[in-house]
Amino acid sequence: MSRWNDDPVLRIEHVTMRFGGLVAVNDLSFNVGRGDITALIGPNGAGKTTVFNCATGFYKPTEGRITMKRRTGEHYLLERMPDFKISAEAGVARTFQNIRLFGGMTLLENLMVAQHNPLMVASNYTIGGLLGLGGFRKAEAGAVDRAKYWLERTNLIDRADAPAADLPYGDQRRLEIARAMCTMPELLCLDEPAAGLNPRESAELNTLLHYIRDEHDTSVLLIEHDMSVVMEISDHVVVLDYGEKISDGTPDEVKNDPKVIAAYLGVADDEVDQVEEEVGL
Amino acid sequence: MAAQKQDLLAGSVKDAAVGALVAFGLFAMLIGMKTDVSIGGLSIEYRWSAVAIAVAVVFVGRLALNLFVWKSEKPVTAMLGGLVPSQSSASRFGHLITPVLFVLAVVLPFLLMYFLGSRGSRQYLDLAILVTTYVMLGWGLNIVVGLAGLLDLGYVAFYAVGAYSYALLAQYFGFSFWLCLPLAGILAAFWGIILGFPVLRLRGDYLAIVTLAFGEIIRVVLLNWYEFTGGPNGLSGIPRPSFFGLEFERGEGGFADFFGLEFNSIHRIIFLYYLILVMALLTNFVTMRLRKLPVGRAWEALREDEIACRSLGINTTNTKLTAFALGAMFGGFAGSFFATRQGFISPESFTFIESAVILAIVVLGGLGSQVGVVIAAVVMIGGFEFFRQFEEYRMLVFGLLMVVIMVWKPRGLISTRAPSIALDRKKAKGISADLVQEGHG
Ligand SMILES: Nc1ncnc2c1ncn2[C@@H]1O[C@H](COP(=O)(O)OP(=O)(O)OP(=O)(O)O)[C@@H](O)[C@H]1O
Numbered sequence A: 001m002s003r004w005n006d007d008p009v010l011r012i013e014h015v016t017m018r019f020g021g022l023v024a025v026n027d028l029s030f031n032v033g034r035g036d037i038t039a040l041i042g043p044n045g046a047g048k049t050t051v052f053n054c055a056t057g058f059y060k061p062t063e064g065r066i067t068m069k070r071r072t073g074e075h076y077l078l079e080r081m082p083d084f085k086i087s088a089e090a091g092v093a094r095t096f097q098n099i100r101l102f103g104g105m106t107l108l109e110n111l112m113v114a115q116h117n118p119l120m121v122a123s124n125y126t127i128g129g130l131l132g133l134g135g136f137r138k139a140e141a142g143a144v145d146r147a148k149y150w151l152e153r154t155n156l157i158d159r160a161d162a163p164a165a166d167l168p169y170g171d172q173r174r175l176e177i178a179r180a181m182c183t184m185p186e187l188l189c190l191d192e193p194a195a196g197l198n199p200r201e202s203a204e205l206n207t208l209l210h211y212i213r214d215e216h217d218t219s220v221l222l223i224e225h226d227m228s229v230v231m232e233i234s235d236h237v238v239v240l241d242y243g244e245k246i247s248d249g250t251p252d253e254v255k256n257d258p259k260v261i262a263a264y265l266g267v268a269d270d271e272v273d274q275v276e277e278e279v280g281l
Numbered sequence B: 001m002a003a004q005k006q007d008l009l010a011g012s013v014k015d016a017a018v019g020a021l022v023a024f025g026l027f028a029m030l031i032g033m034k035t036d037v038s039i040g041g042l043s044i045e046y047r048w049s050a051v052a053i054a055v056a057v058v059f060v061g062r063l064a065l066n067l068f069v070w071k072s073e074k075p076v077t078a079m080l081g082g083l084v085p086s087q088s089s090a091s092r093f094g095h096l097i098t099p100v101l102f103v104l105a106v107v108l109p110f111l112l113m114y115f116l117g118s119r120g121s122r123q124y125l126d127l128a129i130l131v132t133t134y135v136m137l138g139w140g141l142n143i144v145v146g147l148a149g150l151l152d153l154g155y156v157a158f159y160a161v162g163a164y165s166y167a168l169l170a171q172y173f174g175f176s177f178w179l180c181l182p183l184a185g186i187l188a189a190f191w192g193i194i195l196g197f198p199v200l201r202l203r204g205d206y207l208a209i210v211t212l213a214f215g216e217i218i219r220v221v222l223l224n225w226y227e228f229t230g231g232p233n234g235l236s237g238i239p240r241p242s243f244f245g246l247e248f249e250r251g252e253g254g255f256a257d258f259f260g261l262e263f264n265s266i267h268r269i270i271f272l273y274y275l276i277l278v279m280a281l282l283t284n285f286v287t288m289r290l291r292k293l294p295v296g297r298a299w300e301a302l303r304e305d306e307i308a309c310r311s312l313g314i315n316t317t318n319t320k321l322t323a324f325a326l327g328a329m330f331g332g333f334a335g336s337f338f339a340t341r342q343g344f345i346s347p348e349s350f351t352f353i354e355s356a357v358i359l360a361i362v363v364l365g366g367l368g369s370q371v372g373v374v375i376a377a378v379v380m381i382g383g384f385e386f387f388r389q390f391e392e393y394r395m396l397v398f399g400l401l402m403v404v405i406m407v408w409k410p411r412g413l414i415s416t417r418a419p420s421i422a423l424d425r426k427k428a429k430g431i432s433a434d435l436v437q438e439g440h441g
């Protein structure tokens, strides 16, 4: 057996998501291994984002079970938890396909908001903070340090006091990752983190993700379209098509799976023109 | 060149004529006919000359605008552009004006007394108290609308709760102002939570409508619960606040007697002024502190993007509730001040127009800007009172002013957002309002 079945952080079991008559995800089961970078791939509309939304509480799956197992050994049934608790208690953080930053707030503020829950406790739910008690000031300084750390990691420290909406696209993507990491997650879910990045930024992203996995003991689940990225960095690949899993294995296994080739990878660059001609494009 | 001029003229005249026609269609009914009571029922009075004037005004006005602004290559308004302060100078202006306004507010009663004497300054002190009350209300509402981005059209409800809490507690239990003040705030916050709980899952327009309805419900309940609230007669004889136990009365043991001053009724007014000033400044102080705490940042984050907030583990319902409750609490404080100042309250004072005025102060001042609220309150409330003699035109001017400001500065007078925390305080700049979201409920 493969290691993602031995010690999974996240288990997705028989998850189905229906929107009215449309079955976006159909009886999907797969595991995300602890310490792995797992890639969820598939053509447009395959249901990848829907899986993310189910796992992070933004949708309630019609059927199925999603279990998060933390390092401490605690289990969390994510499909039963409200979205904010999934981040706060189960240690799952996410980014969004269409970036969602707090645009009118500075980068530093964005990362401070991500540390809301521990800071809230440190400020005695505002009372202590309002009175200016020392405990809160220490906690705040710690939070600023963590924010600085991630800003340095993502090469954004020079713009710490600039509004997030002013950042170029690639920087916004990295800021969103930094913000998710500030919640100190055990599982980081990234929805198309490399979309719209240039090759250099893409390479930087790979380094960052490896760093996150190795140095912060955080498992990564990512959705990706760019095959080169997927094959290079992931330890485990799950392929979706029309809401169903069609392949699941190491990058090499998936690459050579005939079903995947047929559904997704099948058309090599030089064959694209030919295929397009056949369908009349 | 000449042909072009000809074209311009012909086009403009045509456009103006169309405008005049539309105006005629509207005004023929609205202005042209007026129902009048006469013997044997209603009769219609025709006022065609008034219609003619209105239509002529539209025609000439539109023609002039066409010729000199809309279709002209060198619009007259371009010259006005230079008068509009730029973004950065506006924020610098905000920084400068804060201490000036503060000092002015503190010494105002002495200035007035010095120049106008106690008789002459009474009227202006009353006005200053009124303005400061609105400043406080604006600051309270700013927490809800400006920071958390929740559009609340029924803020006056909490003002009413505060006022009635004090009046009723004083009437039934004989509690003093100083005891009732915190109680009124707590009760208003409590009602804020009661309202917020079911309502805050609504967003945007829906939230606005429900809060509007809530404001009306409170007023209608106060109006109809005759045995308890006195209904339309209101409550009178509300006790005055004392100064550390000293009443503002003539004779022995009063304020003037204790300090060896000659009795003067202005003492009480000055005291009320400082009371509301301190309450308002406290509101401001608390708000500014909260902005730098996790709750305050969560409010602003909520205004920016609620979904992202939830993905970061923020309980958005609780966060919205705290904003609502806190805003309500300050409304309640202001309400009990209002009750003690007037000595008499009735549901009349808590109509929707009050909510609208407070919201207008917040929006005109610039969402989230504390100084903006002060300026807007001074201009609006002060303006209202100064132009009392032109009663009929007040609303017209008020409406025009709103339109002008919204065209000129759509994000309010002071529209930069200061970051709540910065690595490098000196280099950190205000954030332009274009980047800041307004919130969606
Ligand atoms: N809230 C929703 N209501 C109705 N249908 C939805 C909803 N969310 C997703 N869908 C549908 O579910 C299907 C899967 O969508 P999903 O966004 O998960 O695809 P995806 O794999 O992320 O695609 P892409 O690569 O374009 O991001 C699509 O047909 C989509 O229209």
Ligand SMILES: [Mg+2]
Residues within 6 Å of the ligand: A048, A049, A050, A097
């Ligand atoms: Mg998607």
